[in-house]
Every structure is written in C-alpha cells, then in structure tokens.
Amino acid sequence: MTRVEVLAIGTELLLGQVVDTNSAWIGEQLAASGIDSYYQTKVGDNLGRIVGCLRAGLARSEAVICCGGLGPTKDDITREAIAEVLGVPLELDDDVAVRIEAMFGARGRVMTANNLRQAEVPRGATVIEQQRGTAPGLICRMGDRSIYAVPGVPHEMREMITRAVIPDLVERSGESAAIRSRTLRTWGMAESALDEVLTGRMAALDEARIAGRPAPTIAFLASGIEGLKVRITAKAPSADEAERLIAAEEEEVRAVLGPGVFGVDEVNMEAAVIELMRERNLGLSVAESLTGGLVGSRLTAVPGASDVFRGGAVVYASSAKRALLGVSDGPVVSEEAAIEMAVGVAKLFGAEVGLSLTGVAGPASQDGQPVGTVWIGLSAAAMGGESAHLIRLGRYGGGDREQIRQIAAISALDLLRRRLIGSVGET
Amino acid sequence: MTRVEVLAIGTELLLGQVVDTNSAWIGEQLAASGIDSYYQTKVGDNLGRIVGCLRAGLARSEAVICCGGLGPTKDDITREAIAEVLGVPLELDDDVAVRIEAMFGARGRVMTANNLRQAEVPRGATVIEQQRGTAPGLICRMGDRSIYAVPGVPHEMREMITRAVIPDLVERSGESAAIRSRTLRTWGMAESALDEVLTGRMAALDEARIAGRPAPTIAFLASGIEGLKVRITAKAPSADEAERLIAAEEEEVRAVLGPGVFGVDEVNMEAAVIELMRERNLGLSVAESLTGGLVGSRLTAVPGASDVFRGGAVVYASSAKRALLGVSDGPVVSEEAAIEMAVGVAKLFGAEVGLSLTGVAGPASQDGQPVGTVWIGLSAAAMGGESAHLIRLGRYGGGDREQIRQIAAISALDLLRRRLIGSVGET
Numbered sequence: 001m002t003r004v005e006v007l008a009i010g011t012e013l014l015l016g017q018v019v020d021t022n023s024a025w026i027g028e029q030l031a032a033s034g035i036d037s038y039y040q041t042k043v044g045d046n047l048g049r050i051v052g053c054l055r056a057g058l059a060r061s062e063a064v065i066c067c068g069g070l071g072p073t074k075d076d077i078t079r080e081a082i083a084e085v086l087g088v089p090l091e092l093d094d095d096v097a098v099r100i101e102a103m104f105g106a107r108g109r110v111m112t113a114n115n116l117r118q119a120e121v122p123r124g125a126t127v128i129e130q131q132r133g134t135a136p137g138l139i140c141r142m143g144d145r146s147i148y149a150v151p152g153v154p155h156e157m158r159e160m161i162t163r164a165v166i167p168d169l170v171e172r173s174g175e176s177a178a179i180r181s182r183t184l185r186t187w188g189m190a191e192s193a194l195d196e197v198l199t200g201r202m203a204a205l206d207e208a209r210i211a212g213r214p215a216p217t218i219a220f221l222a223s224g225i226e227g228l229k230v231r232i233t234a235k236a237p238s239a240d241e242a243e244r245l246i247a248a249e250e251e252e253v254r255a256v257l258g259p260g261v262f263g264v265d266e267v268n269m270e271a272a273v274i275e276l277m278r279e280r281n282l283g284l285s286v287a288e289s290l291t292g293g294l295v296g297s298r299l300t301a302v303p304g305a306s307d308v309f310r311g312g313a314v315v316y317a318s319s320a321k322r323a324l325l326g327v328s329d330g331p332v333v334s335e336e337a338a339i340e341m342a343v344g345v346a347k348l349f350g351a352e353v354g355l356s357l358t359g360v361a362g363p364a365s366q367d368g369q370p371v372g373t374v375w376i377g378l379s380a381a382a383m384g385g386e387s388a389h390l391i392r393l394g395r396y397g398g399g400d401r402e403q404i405r406q407i408a409a410i411s412a413l414d415l416l417r418r419r420l421i422g423s424v425g426e427t
Numbered sequence: 428m429t430r431v432e433v434l435a436i437g438t439e440l441l442l443g444q445v446v447d448t449n450s451a452w453i454g455e456q457l458a459a460s461g462i463d464s465y466y467q468t469k470v471g472d473n474l475g476r477i478v479g480c481l482r483a484g485l486a487r488s489e490a491v492i493c494c495g496g497l498g499p500t501k502d503d504i505t506r507e508a509i510a511e512v513l514g515v516p517l518e519l520d521d522d523v524a525v526r527i528e529a530m531f532g533a534r535g536r537v538m539t540a541n542n543l544r545q546a547e548v549p550r551g552a553t554v555i556e557q558q559r560g561t562a563p564g565l566i567c568r569m570g571d572r573s574i575y576a577v578p579g580v581p582h583e584m585r586e587m588i589t590r591a592v593i594p595d596l597v598e599r600s601g602e603s604a605a606i607r608s609r610t611l612r613t614w615g616m617a618e619s620a621l622d623e624v625l626t627g628r629m630a631a632l633d634e635a636r637i638a639g640r641p642a643p644t645i646a647f648l649a650s651g652i653e654g655l656k657v658r659i660t661a662k663a664p665s666a667d668e669a670e671r672l673i674a675a676e677e678e679e680v681r682a683v684l685g686p687g688v689f690g691v692d693e694v695n696m697e698a699a700v701i702e703l704m705r706e707r708n709l710g711l712s713v714a715e716s717l718t719g720g721l722v723g724s725r726l727t728a729v730p731g732a733s734d735v736f737r738g739g740a741v742v743y744a745s746s747a748k749r750a751l752l753g754v755s756d757g758p759v760v761s762e763e764a765a766i767e768m769a770v771g772v773a774k775l776f777g778a779e780v781g782l783s784l785t786g787v788a789g790p791a792s793q794d795g796q797p798v799g800t801v802w803i804g805l806s807a808a809a810m811g812g813e814s815a816h817l818i819r820l821g822r823y824g825g826g827d828r829e830q831i832r833q834i835a836a837i838s839a840l841d842l843l844r845r846r847l848i849g850s851v852g853e854t
Contacts, residue, residue: 020451023443024443024446028444029443221444290727292723293715317737323776405728
C-alpha cells in the first residue's frame with residue numbers, strides 16, 4: 001500500500017488570497033488510483049519550513065507531491081528545498097532551458113534571465129517535461145521514497161499529475177493490477193435514500209470480494225449543489241477486465257437508481273440536457289425570474305449549446321413577466337404564472353420547448369409565499385403539453401438566497417431532463 | 428507574536444469530494460488581525476492521525492484551530508481527539524444539550540439520540556455557544572497553548588471565528604494595539620501597473636514606520652477574475668486611531684488609483700453598480716449573447732436588485748438578436764450589433780439604461796473574429812447616449828471559454844460603473 005501526501009506551497013495559500021483547489025483534485029486522482037493519502041499540508045514560501053514539511057512527509061508516507069513554487073521569481077524555492085532534503089546541488093538542465101527559450105520565442109515574448117531558474121534541477125532528478133507552462137516538473141528519489149514537484153497553475157499541474165506522477169506512483173507501488181473508476185452523477189435523491197437502495201448491492205459486492213471473486217466497489221461522494229455521485233471502482237489483472245467489471249456494475253447500479261442518474265464522469269446536468277435536446281432535434285428557451293439568468297448561463301457554458309439553446313428572458317420584475325411573456329394579472333409565484341412564462345418564452349424565441357422558473361429567493365417572502373418556494377413551468381408540445389411543478393427549498397433554516405437560486409436552476413434542468421427521457425414523476 | 432495553525436478535519440477533504448475553503452478564509456482573518464499562520468493541514472477522520480497533527484501543531488505554534496468533525500455521527504471525532512491531547516475525559520454539557528433539543532423543537536424535527544454527542548465537551552473547555560447549527564465550538568487551554576474547535580459548515584464556522592476565536596487570540600497575544608484593515612477592490616489594472624503607481628506611496632509608509640511614526644501598510648491581493656485588492660492595515664493604540672489611519676490612507680490610495688476602485692471590503696462589482704444606479708434612480712436591462720445570462724444572474728444575486736434591474740434578454744442565437752432586439756443584418760460580433768442590442772433591450776424592458784454583450788467565447792472563431800473578441804454596448808440617454816467598447820481577451824493562449832465569459836461579464840459591469848461615475852476612458 002502506497003501512502004502519498006500533498007504539500008501545497010505558497011504564502012498566498014496561507015493568507016487566503018488563493019484557495020488551494022489543487023490538493024483536492026490530486027486527492028481525488030490518488031483515491032481513484034487506489035493510493036492512500038492521509039495528510040495534505042499548506043506551507044508558505046519559506047525554505048526552512050518547506051524542508052521541514054518535506055522531511056515530516058517522507059517520514060510517514062512513501063511519497064510527497066509538492067505543488068507550486070516552481071516559477072521564475074525569487075519566492076519560488078521548491079527546487080532549493082528539495083535539493084536540500086536530498087543533499088544534492090541544483091544543476092542547470094540544458095534541455096529544459098532550450099524548451100523555455102523556445103516557448104518565449106513562439107509567443108513572441110522576450111525572456112527575462114530569471115526564467116532560467118526554472119531550468120535548475122536537483123542533481124539526479126528526472127524532469128517531467130513542461131508542455132503547457134515554462135516550469136518542468138520533477139521526480140526525485142530518496143532511497144525507497146519519492147518527491148514529486150509540479151507547478152501550482154492548475155491546468156499545468158493536472159496535465160503532469162495525469163501524464164507522469166500517477167503512472168510513476170502506480171508503477172512503484174508494485175501493483176500490477178489495473179484500477180479503473182467511473183462516476184455516475186445523480187440528482188433528486190438524498191444520501192440516505194441512495195444508501196438505502198444500494199445497501200443490498202454493496203453487501204453483495206463485499207461478499208463476492210471476501211469469497212475471492214472479482215468485484216468492484218461502490219462509494220458515494222457528495223457534490224454539494226451538483227448532486228450526489230456514485231463511484232464504481234474496479235481492480236483487475238488487466239485494464240480491459242477492469243473496464244468490463246465496471247460496465248457490468250454500472251448496469252446494476254443504473255437498474256436500481258433509474259432516471260436519477262443524469263450523467264457519467266464529467267457530464268454535468270446542462271450538458272446532459274443539451275445532448276438529449278440535440279438528439280431529439282428540439283430547441284429550448286428559458287424564462288427566468290428568481291434565477292436571473294443562471295439557467296441560461298449554465299446552458300451556454302456548454303460548447304455547442306447554440307445547437308439547442310434559442311434564447312432566454314430574464315423577467316425579474318413582475319411588469320416584465322406581463323409585458324414580455326403575457327403573464328396574466330395575479331400572483332407571479334404560482335402555477336399559472338410558471339406555465340404562462342414557459343409558453344410565452346417558447347413563443348417569443350420560436351422554440352419547441354419553454355422552461356420557466358418563478359419563486360422566492362429571499363431575503364423577504366413574496367405574495368404570501370415563503371422564501372424557498374419555486375415553481376418550474378414547462379411547455380413542450382412534443383412532451384405532453386404544459387405543466388408546472390412546485391419545489392420548496394430551504395425549509396429548515398437553510399434559506400440562503402444564492403443556494404436557493406442554484407438549486408432552483410439545476411432542479412429546472414433536471415425536470416426537463418426527466419421529461420425528455422419520459423420519466424417525470426418517477427425517481 | 429502569536430502563531431496559529433489551521434487543522435481541517437474530514438476524510439472527504441483528502442478525497443477531494445469537498446474543497447477546503449474554510450482554511451483559506453480563516454487564514455485571511457488571521458492575517459487581517461496581525462496573527463501569523465505558517466501551516467495549514469488537512470487530515471481524515473482518524474483519531475490517531477488527528478491527535479498526531481494536534482500535537483505537531485502545538486509543538487510549533489501557540490494555537491491550533493480545528494475545523495470540522497464536530498457533528499453528531501460516529502465519524503465526528505474532533506472532540507475525542509482534543510480530549511486525548513489534553514488528557515481529560517469528555518463530559519456532557521447540560522446547557523449545550525438543552526440548546527440542541529430546543530433547536531430541533533423550533534424546527535419541528537425529532538432529535539435522534541446521536542445529536543447529544545455534540546453536547547460532550549472535554550473537561551475544562553470553554554464552550555462557544557452554537558447560534559446557527561447544533562454543534563457548539565470549543566476553546567481549550569493546555570498550558571500557554573490553545574486549541575480551538577469550530578464546525579466545518581462554512582457559515583457556522585465564520586460566525587464563531589469572528590465572534591469568539593479571533594477576539595480570544597488577539598486578547599491572548601497580549602497585543603494591546605488595535606489592528607484594523609480595509610480592502611479596496613479594483614478592476615482594470617494589472618498587478619504590475621498597481622505596483623508601479625503605488626510604489627512611491629509604499630516607500631513613504633515604510634520610511635515613516637522606520638522613523639517610528641504611525642503608518643499603515645499596503646498589500647496587494649490577487650482575486651482572480653474578481654480583480655485585484657489593495658489592503659490597508661493599520662495598528663494603533665486604539666481602534667479609533669487605527670480607523671483614522673486607515674481612512675487617511677484610503678484617501679491617499681484612492682487619489683492614486685482613481686476610478687479603478689469599485690468597492691470596499693465585501694462590496695462586489697454588481698453591488699457597486701446596483702448602488703450607483705439606485706442613487707440615480709435609473710433602471711437597467713441587459714442583452715447577453717456570449718455570457719448567456721451571467722450578467723443577469725450576478726446582478727440578481729444582490730438582495731434588492733429589483734429596485735434597479737428591469738430584465739434581461741439572453742439572445743444567444745443571431746436570429747434572436749434580430750427578432751427580439753431589432754439587430755440589423757450583418758455580423759453580430761460588431762460595434763453596430765452591440766449598440767443595437769443595448770438600445771433594443773432598453774426599449775424592450777422600458778429601462779433608462781441598456782447594457783449589451785456580444786462576442787466570441789470559443790472554442791471556434793465567429794464572423795472572422797478571433798476567440799476572445801467582445802463588444803460591450805451601452806445605451807443611456809442620461810449618460811451621453813449610445814456607445815460600444817471593444818475588449819480582446821485571452822490573446823496569449825489563455826482563451827478558456829468560461830474565463831472569457833466571466834471576464835466579459837465583469838468588464839461590462841465595470842464599463843457601466845465608470846460611465847455612471849463619469850469616468851469612462853480613464854483608468
């Protein structure tokens with residue numbers, strides 16, 4: 001069993017100027033590869049303290065992944081700290097230097113001399129070739145222990161962890177088995193409900209493993225306002241075999257969860273909706289009140305959204321609901337208003353499907369409706385005409401304005417998704 | 428000088444299921460109070476490892492703030508770990524228990540027995556009374572060292588840190604001086620430009636301090652797509668005196684930065700715009716293409732936005748721009764289209780001011796315009812009529828779709844803000 005720690009380096013992380021999201025991402029990758037990680041530490045740009053953290057990490061784990069502090073400025077001292085721990089000097093790596101110079105050339109920028117600091121590597125280290133940024137990564141050995149160093153820029157870090165660090169860790173773990181995982185993303189079920197419906201399946205898998213039969217594992221991951229994830233992980237002598245185990249288990253889990261599963265791995269709710277609409281060759285328009293454009297902005301964040309999304313009306317004021325969408329007099333947080341908004345916006349943009357949201361995000365109640373009351377309207381001739389659905393959020397003191405808006409947005413998209421796959425009313 | 432560490436507790440943090448934003452926030456509060464913090468650690472729900480981290484923290488810092496692991500489930504073992512480090516038993520605190528029961532009663536929920544675990548406190552600990560959640564916080568002494576424990580739920584954590592932890596730390600530091608800070612939020616200036624214009628002022632402050640005169644300090648904080656922050660911190664014998672120093676310095680810094688400053692402390696760009704519009708009794712409507720509703724959703728996230736925001740049109744498709752807003756034939760990423768969109772949306776919602784965004788978020792170029800081209804249109808009779816402004820984003824390989832959308836949104840709001848204060852064209 002290999003244990004790996006993450007050491008995030010940078011005074012800006014301690015001061016809270018930047019939130020360290022890198023460690024969480026690395027932790028997720030390690031877990032998916034079956035590697036244990038018991039500690040993650042943040043430390044500032046201070047040589048003595050970085051050295052101390054590296055030594056403490058190597059004393060209790062087989063490897064430490066350093067993240068950050070590889071840039072060109074005098075604050076970037078991860079290289080120096082690693083060299084001190086290893087007891088070796090830093091040496092200029094000519095290949096790295098050439099690549100740095102070439103990168104500046106290609107971007108038409110002049111390279112200042114301090115950039116060559118990034119070409120200095122601890123003697124004996126293996127370089128992880130830089131492909132996106134100018135700083136290379138490092139793999140260093142110290143007896144049976146390893147120190148890895150990757151840049152703090154997230155997309156550079158991710159690329160190097162995936163390409164070089166995880167494969168090296170897996171190889172050194174002596175684990176010849178392949179580990180694969182797949183995440184099913186769900187919406188509309190509480191964690192306790194998921195737990196209840198999957199308990200039997202999880203017990204069966206445990207039994208199979210105890211009996212020595214190949215069987216994947218299932219884990220739940222809370223994902224905040226993006227719903228709950230069910231991760232299936234399989235370990236097998238070959239990648240093909242691991243994939244086969246996962247595919248079979250996915251079928252079992254889907255049979256239990258039904259339409260609660262909206263996507264796999266990186267597919268979020270808006271991408272799932274756009275794909276379903278595209279397959280059916282349907283156009284979508286959205287009328288938003290309390291969400292003020294959130295649904296539209298989520299949909300248009302998906303590349304290729306223009307195939308499906310026709311437009312949106314942000315009708316925050318009651319007068320706008322009436323003037324632009326033909327909502328009749330009467331309360332605007334209501335079933336009738338939600339349906340009129342959906343019908344009106346579909347007509348306005350000439351879309352086959354209209355989706356609407358009207359509700360009370362707070363802080364004050366409205367039309368006698370409490371904070372958290374949300375009506376979602378749907379107008380879709382191809383899918384049974386018009387309907388409206390009431391949801392009540394934040395009843396137990398949560399009542400946070402932004403959370404109500406966010407949950408309302410994803411709930412509306414989920415309602416449309418379920419209607420598209422013909423499963424509204426089921427869970 | 429007091430040194431304080433943060434220990435974030437929870438296996439979900441190590442697995443990357445939840446990003447630890449609490450430590451960063453606490454780090455920011457500590458820095459603003461003049462307290463040093465050299466290490467932040469994440470550890471899982473494991474008694475031995477939590478105890479080890481607490482001991483290591485107390486060996487190198489005067490205090491450790493534990494965050495998380497105070498809930499009712501059997502995974503929540505922060506209380507046990509602290510008791511073990513202190514060498515004392517856990518005891519039921521009747522007052523805490525009564526408050527927990529009362530909270531369940533008030534919310535009409537039945538309390539399960541495990542909730543009373545939250546009323547167990549290490550003997551001798553001072554309770555930080557729970558006000559939002561069911562778990563109280565803790566203040567524990569161990570010789571001259573302190574252990575604080577607060578819940579991991581962000582809003583509960585923040586409230587307790589502000590109300591109880593920071594004041595206790597400041598009192599114990601023996602620091603009789605008052606430390607106050609104020610953050611000026613800026614948009615439109617690069618860090619190097621800020622540095623250049625403020626270098627003289629910072630040198631003058633350094634000189635004053637060296638000469639023993641009272642003088643605040645200035646620091647820059649990058650804040651990603653929300654711009655750059657300039658933080659003024661002052662230390663003085665009294666709070667009044669510290670506030671006076673800050674007010675005087677704010678005037679100096681504002682004189683240098685001019686209209687680049689859009690808000691103070693928690694005031695974000697959308698709140699600043701809404702306040703300026705409200706003061707002028709103007710209504711706003713927004714036409715969004717590439718941002719797909721982002722500007723509307725930001726504006727409506729501000730409580731009281733309805734005083735100002737009349738509505739928005741998400742005209743992602745060219746046909747929608749023409750049909751709904753009367754944009755004429757021709758390229759839609761252009762000065763003309765931006766102006767027509769702004770004029771059209773102001774008319775559609777009967778607003779005094781129309782703001783529009785049209786551009787290329789990518790991944791593909793459009794109308795021969797490269798990714799990152801954004802036109803912002805403004806229509807406002809009260810402020811000199813119609814105009815359009817071109818910005819080019821992501822020219823140096825950045826070009827990330829979501830980043831372009833986000834920067835376009837805040838840039839449009841900033842343009843309107845500058846127009847409202849009569850400073851478009853200046854920086």
